[in-house]
Amino acid sequence: MEARLALPVSIEQVAVVIKQMSQSDRERLLDLVPELRQRFPRTSRRYGEQGLATVERMRGEVSRALGGQLLSLSEPFLGDLTLGQYLELPDAERGRLWDAWVEIEPEELAELDVHPDALPAR
Amino acid sequence: MRCLLDKAAARRIMEALFKLASAQELTVEEIHALGLYERAGFPGMRLFIVPPTDNVLKRLAQVAAYAPLIAFFRPRVEVILPARYFKRWARRLRDHGFAREDAAVLALGTFGTSRDASMLGAHYVATFDQPMINNWRVQQASIKKRLAAMRPHLQPTYRAAALPEVERPEHIPEESLSGIQRLHEETANYEV
Numbered sequence: 001m002e003a004r005l006a007l008p009v010s011i012e013q014v015a016v017v018i019k020q021m022s023q024s025d026r027e028r029l030l031d032l033v034p035e036l037r038q039r040f041p042r043t044s045r046r047y048g049e050q051g052l053a054t055v056e057r058m059r060g061e062v063s064r065a066l067g068g069q070l071l072s073l074s075e076p077f078l079g080d081l082t083l084g085q086y087l088e089l090p091d092a093e094r095g096r097l098w099d100a101w102v103e104i105e106p107e108e109l110a111e112l113d114v115h116p117d118a119l120p121a122r
Numbered sequence: 123m124r125c126l127l128d129k130a131a132a133r134r135i136m137e138a139l140f141k142l143a144s145a146q147e148l149t150v151e152e153i154h155a156l157g158l159y160e161r162a163g164f165p166g167m168r169l170f171i172v173p174p175t176d177n178v179l180k181r182l183a184q185v186a187a188y189a190p191l192i193a194f195f196r197p198r199v200e201v202i203l204p205a206r207y208f209k210r211w212a213r214r215l216r217d218h219g220f221a222r223e224d225a226a227v228l229a230l231g232t233f234g235t236s237r238d239a240s241m242l243g244a245h246y247v248a249t250f251d252q253p254m255i256n257n258w259r260v261q262q263a264s265i266k267k268r269l270a271a272m273r274p275h276l277q278p279t280y281r282a283a284a285l286p287e288v289e290r291p292e293h294i295p296e297e298s299l300s301g302i303q304r305l306h307e308e309t310a311n312y313e314v
Binding site: 050051054055057058059061062063065066067070071072073075076077078083084087094095098099101102103104105106107109110111112113114115116117118119120121122 | 124129130133137138139140141142143144145146148150153154156157159160172173174175177178181182185187188190191193194203204205206207208209212223226227229230231232233235238239240241242243244245278279280282283284286
């Protein structure tokens, strides 16, 4: 029978530690515990089969668009960040960055006249 | 069916694409946003982004590593542009408690048009901003009344302007082909 070590801390505490890790530490962790890369049944329950099918189809399309090459997380992004650093930011912070990168608001644009037979949204 | 993505919904789609391109796990919201984006390739479904989103995409497209991803994303979406009365309507929506940016996207949903100016407004605004969705629903009757009061003062082409429905991406219904056909028939029968 396989011996199992009891965790000295709770799963929640492990999660907190992982959340505080840098991207490189997370990648190292995934190398050490490759099982973490596997998809768990829970994923399917949370997202639904339709969602997972969408992800797989889009993953294929994106891969073809990039010629089969993955984007590196160390790739420079906007605002002196790498892609990995950008994706690690909290959602509110990413939203603030997009606001800063916008440079134009709809109110600054001239209003267009639509065609007399323009299709209304009815 | 025309669906307008607010800035955050469009950002979620782009972030989902970045993650797929770098073999990262997606969040639930990103998967929902991606599901809506995928539907933009279906017949009868048009997906729009606001001009500020288009601006960020243009900046990203200048970075060589992201150019193919932006080139992949762009053909499925169009930019919605302000039509006549957009600013006036956005100001009125701000009176109903919407922040400037929220009022702008909602006003584009009523007085927005395509580059060829062949349409007026969107059927849906897709957003993850639940307070905005709630406020839109709570204020629906008074906003409708306000638009109805404004209508007689508009040029005839704009009197058909309608309010969009505001929903989370996963709640935007799939329009059947017969529904799209019905939509066109109703539009053709519309009299100003």
